[in-house]
Amino acid sequence: MRVQRASTPTLYLLAALCATAGVYWIGLHGPFLLDDVPNFAVIRDWLAGERTLAEVVFNNTSLLTHRALAMASFVASAAIHGYDPFGFKLDNLILHLLCGVLLYLLMQRLLSRDSQLAGHARWGALFVTTIWLLHPFHASTVLYAVQRMAQWASLFCILGLLLYLHVRTRLESGNTRLSIPSLFLLFPALLFAGYQGKQNAAALPLLCLVVELGYFQADPRKWPRQIGFFFLLFLLLPALAVLACLQFRPELLLAGYAEYEFTPGQRLLSESRVLFAYIGQILAPHTPSMGVFTDSYQPSTGLLSPATTLFSILGLVSISAVAIVLRPKFPAVFTGWFLFLAAHSVEGSFLPLELYYEHRNYLPMAGLLLACTSLLALGANILSHRGIRIGRVSVACAVLLVAALSVMTHGRARVWSNALVMVGAELRNNPESYRVVAYNVGAAATVGDYEYAYGVLDRTMALTQNDRLRAQAMLLRAWLDCTHRNGADPTQFEEAMALLPAHVDLNTFFVIDQVAQAVENDHCNTPDLQTIADSLSNLLDRSKGQPDDFNLKWAMRNRTAFLYADAGRWEDARKQALLGWQPTTPAEGAARLVEISLVTGHLEEAERILAEASARAQSNSVALLELDIAQQLVEAERRTPGFNRLRVARQQENPH
Numbered sequence: 017m018r019v020q021r022a023s024t025p026t027l028y029l030l031a032a033l034c035a036t037a038g039v040y041w042i043g044l045h046g047p048f049l050l051d052d053v054p055n056f057a058v059i060r061d062w063l064a065g066e067r068t069l070a071e072v073v074f075n076n077t078s079l080l081t082h083r084a085l086a087m088a089s090f091v092a093s094a095a096i097h098g099y100d101p102f103g104f105k106l107d108n109l110i111l112h113l114l115c116g117v118l119l120y121l122l123m124q125r126l127l128s129r130d131s132q133l134a135g136h137a138r139w140g141a142l143f144v145t146t147i148w149l150l151h152p153f154h155a156s157t158v159l160y161a162v163q164r165m166a167q168w169a170s171l172f173c174i175l176g177l178l179l180y181l182h183v184r185t186r187l188e189s190g191n192t193r194l195s196i197p198s199l200f201l202l203f204p205a206l207l208f209a210g211y212q213g214k215q216n217a218a219a220l221p222l223l224c225l226v227v228e229l230g231y232f233q234a235d236p237r238k239w240p241r242q243i244g245f246f247f248l249l250f251l252l253l254p255a256l257a258v259l260a261c262l263q264f265r266p267e268l269l270l271a272g273y274a275e276y277e278f279t280p281g282q283r284l285l286s287e288s289r290v291l292f293a294y295i296g297q298i299l300a301p302h303t304p305s306m307g308v309f310t311d312s313y314q315p316s317t318g319l320l321s322p323a324t325t326l327f328s329i330l331g332l333v334s335i336s337a338v339a340i341v342l343r344p345k346f347p348a349v350f351t352g353w354f355l356f357l358a359a360h361s362v363e364g365s366f367l368p369l370e371l372y373y374e375h376r377n378y379l380p381m382a383g384l385l386l387a388c389t390s391l392l393a394l395g396a397n398i399l400s401h402r403g404i405r406i407g408r409v410s411v412a413c414a415v416l417l418v419a420a421l422s423v424m425t426h427g428r429a430r431v432w433s434n435a436l437v438m439v440g441a442e443l444r445n446n447p448e449s450y451r452v453v454a455y456n457v458g459a460a461a462t463v464g465d466y467e468y469a470y471g472v473l474d475r476t477m478a479l480t481q482n483d484r485l486r487a488q489a490m491l492l493r494a495w496l497d498c499t500h501r502n503g504a505d506p507t508q509f510e511e512a513m514a515l516l517p518a519h520v521d522l523n524t525f526f527v528i529d530q531v532a533q534a535v536e537n538d539h540c541n542t543p544d545l546q547t548i549a550d551s552l553s554n555l556l557d558r559s560k561g562q563p564d565d566f567n568l569k570w571a572m573r574n575r576t577a578f579l580y581a582d583a584g585r586w587e588d589a590r591k592q593a594l595l596g597w598q599p600t601t602p603a604e605g606a607a608r609l610v611e612i613s614l615v616t617g618h619l620e621e622a623e624r625i626l627a628e629a630s631a632r633a634q635s636n637s638v639a640l641l642e643l644d645i646a647q648q649l650v651e652a653e654r655r656t657p658g659f660n661r662l663r664v665a666r667q668q669e670n671p672h
Contacts, residue, residue, distance in 0.1 A: 023138070025142045029117070029120055029145065032149055032418075040159065041109075043429030043430070044102050045102060046435065047101055056099070056162075063098075073087045083214055090164070101161060108157075118174045119144070122181075123386060124137050124138055126386065147417070147418070150425055151298070151381065151425065152424040153297050153298060153301060154425075155425055156374040159429065159432045165214040166216070168210065168212075170217075171210070175206050179206065184232055187240050187242065219359055221251040224246075226351055229350070230343060230347045272369075274568075274569070277519055285319070289316060289328045291332060292328045295384065297374075299384075306428065309446055309449040309452040310449070311370065336357070346390050346391075351387075354383070355382070356384040396410065435459055439456045440456065443456050450488050453472060457496065470496065484517055490508060491512045498539055502540060505542070509531070509551065518559050519562065521568070524555075525571065528548065528575075544583070549579035549588070552572060564595055570596045573593070573595045574597075574608075576596075577591075577593040577608075577609065589612045604638060606639070606646070611664075614660040615661050617658070622649075
C-alpha cells in the first residue's frame with residue numbers, strides 16, 4: 017500500500033505551527049495579570065471545594081453575558097495543570113494553533129473561489145495563516161490567560177464560516193440536501209457556543225453576509241430562499257431587536273457608560289482612530305508600543321478633537337469605497353476588508369467598553385491579511401505583465417517577513433515571561449496609564465524595592481497633566497506609606513480625594529480599598545477609617561452624573577458603609593448601606609448590610625433586605641452561607657430587642 021505524501025503547503029503549515037509553539041514557549045512562564053486574577057478567583061474557590069462546578073461555569077455573570085464555555089475550559093485547565101499560569105497559557109497556545117489550522121482551511125476555501133488567486137489558493141492560505149500565527153499583535157491574546165475567551169469566540173466564528181461556505185457551495189450547485197439542518201440547527205449551535213466563549217461571536221452572521229456578498233451573490237433579490245430566510249432570522253431580526261432595545265430600554269445596553277467619561281457618540285468617533293491604530297500595528301508592527309495597559313487612550317470629543325478623527329473616518333470610508341469597486345474582479349480585497357470591519361462590529365460599536373485592546377484583533381486580523389494578500393497578488397500580476405518576474409524575490413521577502421515576525425513575537429514572549437520586565441517596559445512606553453503605574457509600584461513593593469516604587473510615583477505626580485492620574489498616584493503613595501512606613505499623611509490623602517474628578521472609576525475604588533485594608537489590618541495608623549469613609553462619601557456625593565444603581569457606585573457605597581461601621585459610626589453606615597442596596601446589588605455582602613440595620617434598631621428594614629437578598633442568592637453557596645448567619649442575627653434581634661447593638665458594643669470593647 018502506497019502512502020500518499022503530504023502536499024508542500026501542508027508541510028509548511030506544520031512547520032509554521034511548530035515555529036509558533038517555539039516562539040511563544042518562553043512566554044508561557046509569565047504570571048497571571050490584570051483580569052486573570054478576578055476572573056479566576058472562583059476557580060481557586062472551586063479547587064478549594066468552596067464552589068460547585070455549576071457555580072463556576074454558569075454563575076459568573078448574567079444570562080446574557082456569561083461565558084460558560086470559556087469558564088468551563090478554565091476549569092479544565094485548573095483540573096489538568098493546577099492553578100498554574102503556565103498550564104493556562106499552554107492551553108491558550110494549543111487553542112491558538114487549532115485556530116490557525118481552521119483559518120488555513122477557511123482561507124483556502126475562500127481563495128479557491130477567487131478567479132485571480134484560485135490557482136494559488138493553498139499558498140495564499142498558507143501565507144495568511146503563517147503571518148496570523150506569528151504576528152506579535154497576538155501575544156496579548158495567547159499569553160494573557162483570560163483572553164482565551166476571545167480565542168473561543170474566534171474559533172467558532174471560523175467554524176461557522178466554514179459551515180456557511182460548505183452549505184452555500186452546495187446550494188450553488190443545486191444540492192439542497194441537509195442545507196436546512198445545517199443552516200438552522202448546526203449553525204445556531206456554533207453561534208451559541210462562540211457566544212459562550214465571548215459575546216463578540218455575535219458578529220458571525222454579519223461575517224457570513226460579507227462572504228455572501230464577496231464570493232457568491234451581491235444582489236439579495238437573487239439569493240436562494242434558504243439564504244434569504246437565514247439572514248432574516250440571524251441578522252435582520254437581531255438587528256431590529258437591538259434597535260428596539262435602544263429605543264425603549266436603552267439602559268439594558270448603555271448602562272455601562274456610567275463607568276466611563278465618554279458618551280456612546282464619542283466612543284464611535286474614537287473607534288475610527290482605534291481601527292487605524294490597529295491597522296498600523298498589523299501592517300507595520302512596532303512591538304515597544306504594544307501592550308495590555310491601554311486605559312490612557314484618549315477618546316475623541318468631536319470630529320476635530322483630535323483632528324485625526326475626521327481623517328480616520330474619511331480613510332475608512334475611502335478604503336471601503338475602493339473595496340466595493342474592486343469586488344467584481346478582486347473579491348478577496350472586498351471580503352477581507354469587510355471581514356476586518358465586521359469582526360470589529362461588536363467591540364468597536366456603541367457598547368460601553370474601553371476604547372482600545374489588542375486582543376480584539378484576534379479574528380479581524382485574518383480579514384485584513386486576506387485583503388493585503390490579494391493586493392500583493394494584484395501588484396505581482398501588474399509587474400508580470402510588464403515583463404518583471406518577481407517569483408524568487410517574493411519568496412525571499414515572505415521568508416524575511418516570517419523571520420522578522422518570529423523575532424518580534426519571541427521578543428514579546430520574553431518580555432511577558434517576566435512580570436517586572438513587562439511592567440517596566442510598559443511604563444516607559446505608556447507613562448500616563450494608571451494601571452502601568454500601579455503594577456510597577458506593586459511589583460517593586462513585592463520585592464522590597466521601595467526606592468523604585470517611590471520614584472515611579474514621584475515622576476508620575478510631577479509630570480502628568482491629568483488630575484485623576486495625579487490623585488491616584490497620591491493615593492498609591494498613601495498605600496505605600498501605610499505598608500512601608502506604617503502611616504500616611506492624612507492631609508495628603510484628603511487632598512488626593514478632593515482632586516479626583518466627580519466620577520468614580522474602578523482604579524480609584526481599588527486603590528482606596530488597598531489603603532482601607534492596610535488600616536483595617538493594623539498596618540497603618542493614619543489615615544483612620546473615619547477619614548477614609550468621609551472622603552469616600554464626599555466623592556460619591558459629588559458623582560451625581562452616575563446613577564446610584566451603577567454597580568461600581570453601589571459597591572463603593574457598601575464599602576463606605578462597612579468602614580463607617582468599623583469606625584463605630586453606625587448611623588452614617590446605615591445611610592450609605594441604604595444607598596448601596598440597589599436592585600442591581602448582589603446577595604453577597606448583604607449580610608453586613610442586614611447587621612447595620614439591626615445595630616441601628618431597624619428590624620423591619622433588616623428583614624426586608626434579608627428577604628430580597630435571599631431571592632437574589634439563588635444557588636450561590638457563598639451568599640447563602642452569609643445570609644444564613646444574617647438570619648440568625650435577625651432571629652436573635654426578634655427574641656431580644658437590642659441584642660445586636662449590645663453584641664457589637666462588646667466586640668468593640670474587646671476587639672481581640
